[in-house]
Amino acid sequence: MDTLQFLFDGFLVALTPMNLMWVTLGGFLGTIIGMLPGLGPATGVAVLLPLTFSMGPTAALITMGGVYYGAMFGGSRASILINTPGDGAAVAATFDGYPMTLQGRAESALAISAIASFIGGIFATFCMVAIAIPVARFALKFGPAEYFMLFLFALSATASMTEGNRLRGFLATILGLMISTIGIDGQSGVVRFTFGVLELQSGIDFLIVIIAVYALGEVFKSFNNIHTGKTNVQKKFGKIWITREEWRKSVWPILRSAPLGFFVGALPGAGGTMASLMSYNNEKQLSKHPEEFGEGAIEGLAAPESANNAASVGAMIPMLTLGIPGSGTTAVMMGALLLLGLQPGPMLFQQQPLIIWGLIASMFIGNIILAVMNIPLAGLLVRVLSVPPKILYPIVLGLSFVGAYAISYSIMDFYLLIIFGLAGFLMSKAKIPSTPMILAVIVGNNMEQSFRRAYKISDGSLGIFVGSPICIILIALTVISIAYPVFKGIVDKKKKSSSPA
Amino acid sequence: MKSSIVPSLLFLLLGLIYTTATLLLPEASVGRPFEPKIFPLTLGIAMILLSLGLMARELKTEEGESSSENVPFYKEAGFSKILLTCLFSLVYALVFDKLGYVLSTMLFLEAELLIFNGKENWKINTIVSLAFSLFIYIVFSKLLGVYLPMTPVIWI
Numbered sequence: 001m002d003t004l005q006f007l008f009d010g011f012l013v014a015l016t017p018m019n020l021m022w023v024t025l026g027g028f029l030g031t032i033i034g035m036l037p038g039l040g041p042a043t044g045v046a047v048l049l050p051l052t053f054s055m056g057p058t059a060a061l062i063t064m065g066g067v068y069y070g071a072m073f074g075g076s077r078a079s080i081l082i083n084t085p086g087d088g089a090a091v092a093a094t095f096d097g098y099p100m101t102l103q104g105r106a107e108s109a110l111a112i113s114a115i116a117s118f119i120g121g122i123f124a125t126f127c128m129v130a131i132a133i134p135v136a137r138f139a140l141k142f143g144p145a146e147y148f149m150l151f152l153f154a155l156s157a158t159a160s161m162t163e164g165n166r167l168r169g170f171l172a173t174i175l176g177l178m179i180s181t182i183g184i185d186g187q188s189g190v191v192r193f194t195f196g197v198l199e200l201q202s203g204i205d206f207l208i209v210i211i212a213v214y215a216l217g218e219v220f221k222s223f224n225n226i227h228t229g230k231t232n233v234q235k236k237f238g239k240i241w242i243t244r245e246e247w248r249k250s251v252w253p254i255l256r257s258a259p260l261g262f263f264v265g266a267l268p269g270a271g272g273t274m275a276s277l278m279s280y281n282n283e284k285q286l287s288k289h290p291e292e293f294g295e296g297a298i299e300g301l302a303a304p305e306s307a308n309n310a311a312s313v314g315a316m317i318p319m320l321t322l323g324i325p326g327s328g329t330t331a332v333m334m335g336a337l338l339l340l341g342l343q344p345g346p347m348l349f350q351q352q353p354l355i356i357w358g359l360i361a362s363m364f365i366g367n368i369i370l371a372v373m374n375i376p377l378a379g380l381l382v383r384v385l386s387v388p389p390k391i392l393y394p395i396v397l398g399l400s401f402v403g404a405y406a407i408s409y410s411i412m413d414f415y416l417l418i419i420f421g422l423a424g425f426l427m428s429k430a431k432i433p434s435t436p437m438i439l440a441v442i443v444g445n446n447m448e449q450s451f452r453r454a455y456k457i458s459d460g461s462l463g464i465f466v467g468s469p470i471c472i473i474l475i476a477l478t479v480i481s482i483a484y485p486v487f488k489g490i491v492d493k494k495k496k497s498s499s500p501a
Numbered sequence: 502m503k504s505s506i507v508p509s510l511l512f513l514l515l516g517l518i519y520t521t522a523t524l525l526l527p528e529a530s531v532g533r534p535f536e537p538k539i540f541p542l543t544l545g546i547a548m549i550l551l552s553l554g555l556m557a558r559e560l561k562t563e564e565g566e567s568s569s570e571n572v573p574f575y576k577e578a579g580f581s582k583i584l585l586t587c588l589f590s591l592v593y594a595l596v597f598d599k600l601g602y603v604l605s606t607m608l609f610l611e612a613e614l615l616i617f618n619g620k621e622n623w624k625i626n627t628i629v630s631l632a633f634s635l636f637i638y639i640v641f642s643k644l645l646g647v648y649l650p651m652t653p654v655i656w657i
Contacts, residue, residue, distance in 0.1 A: 178519055220586070398610055402641065414597065
């Protein structure tokens with residue numbers, strides 16, 4: 001079978017000593033960034049991006065994959081030991097992970113989180129191997145009109161899944177699309193929205209926006225909640241492993257959460273946060289002892305960890321096969337791919353199969369390496385947690401500036417970095433989500449170009465956007481993605497008012 | 502006036518400016534003259550409508566629900582530090598090419614560590630900023646082949 005042959009070739013690429021070294025290094029650095037409160041995988045990949053600039057595309061992707069998993073592992077370390085999740089996806093790990101630490105069961109918590117992440121990640125990678133090629137083949141049928149509708153669906157699904165106020169999610173999306181229209185229009189040569197600034201003619205690099213929002217913006221947010229005192233981190237551990245009894249309790253939650261996580265992760269806009277929270281609630285409902293959840297139930301830690309890692313692999317599918325990132329981190333990785341001159345999408349599978357399969361193979365290897373690194377070396381790694389954030393945050397700032405400079409060697413990018421970093425901070429203060437904006441900035445240009453191409457093909461008729469079954473299905477999905485949360489909100493409200501608590 | 506409508510006002514303003522700028526764009530000389538304007542015009546109008554919707558919602562929600570516990574962000578303790586960081590970053594950008602990577606980064610980090618870590622820890626701060634800027638310079642410039650401006654006179 002082709003798939004197995006490709007996978008085998010991929011392993012040959014991923015197992016070269018250099019690439020093994022890169023995935024280990026990426027995983028290690030990612031773990032450190034992921035451990036910092038407030039900084040998650042998206043920040044990790046964004047800040048460590050410049051490391052990959054001189055690498056070939058395969059090595060670059062493999063390194064970033066390592067950073068991605070490393071940051072997720074690191075995030076759950078911080079959740080378990082000091083109750084400060086690195087990002088939304090690690091929040092569920094605090095529910096039972098931190099109580100376990102307080103009860104003196106940190107060893108079991110660290111071990112089960114590594115084991116569950118490992119199983120979830122490996123399971124999802126197998127799923128990815130199975131469905132990546134069929135999805136990519138299917139996507140080859142898409143013309144510009146279908147692509148436009150697909151972008152529209154992905155963006156509206158992301159915006160309408162934003163927690164809290166959906167209007168804010170849509171505003172963030174529009175803002176991101178607006179940013180992507182700055183610069184020379186590729187099809188007509190008209191200069192748009194540069195307000196006379198010469199440097200803006202080539203457009204605003206989305207990587208700058210990403211680094212600004214995910215690194216500078218997050219550091220700005222941290223100013224208000226930096227601990228002045230020393231955090232007490234448990235540094236001495238017994239044997240980091242779990243008992244047979246604990247394994248028996250967690251094995252089914254882990255196996256149930258992996259497919260759930262994979263599926264949710266592959267949906268546009270859903271991602272790790274939703275996957276881990278869903279699996280946590282699922283297990284709580286299925287459990288015979290729901291009252292133990294939140295009091296240090298090991299299955300309450302195992303399930304979201306498995307789902308979270310599975311989701312992170314699932315999120316790669318729309319990014320690699322369709323060129324549509326489903327989460328903040330995959331958006332960053334897609335930005336990096338574009339920077340390397342690769343356009344993710346079905347054609348990439350045909351033209352550069354080795355790159356894709358090298359990455360997929362390295363997901364297997366990365367998961368193994370990180371599990372190995374995180375179980376015996378956990379005691380060593382958590383020492384990083386006792387390095388005061390007061391020193392690490394300025395270093396993150398320093399890394400952001402190097403990264404921004406290395407993208408285009410222009411000081412102009414420093415100013416953009418400051419502006420967007422501040423904007424990211426203000427947006428979070430106004431409760432406007434940043435992820436929809438980031439996704440829109442990345443796909444905005446492709447979205448407009450596919451609109452324009454379709455419009456040209458149809459000679460100025462908008463009928464082409466409803467002209468094929470795929471388009472109509474996508475329109476239906478878009479409408480559902482917007483209408484469903486509204487409908488659900490109304491139903492919930494009625495329920496509330498009919499049964500006063 | 503309620504402070505919670507400020508974001509929606511800003512978005513409305515942005516939408517209006519963007520829409521106006523779109524209408525003022527020159528016509529394309531190739532293809533349909535108005536083609537480069539279709540997509541931006543849709544965005545501009547969508548933003549105006551959405552911001553009006555958000556404003557209406559903010560006006561409807563009751564006062565106190567959102568603003569009672571919230572201190573405005575510019576009165577929070579960290580805000581002055583954010584402004585200082587922006588100021589240092591601006592200075593950093595201005596001197597980056599002239600002083601070279603190592604020197605300008607050292608100064609920038611020293612200043613940032615002063616905000617974060619305090620001046621009583623100046624020894625650690627200096628060691629960290631010196632080590633970081635040299636390490637990054639060597640890794641990027643020498644090992645990874647990423648160009649970084651050189652500091653004049655000392656040639657690193």
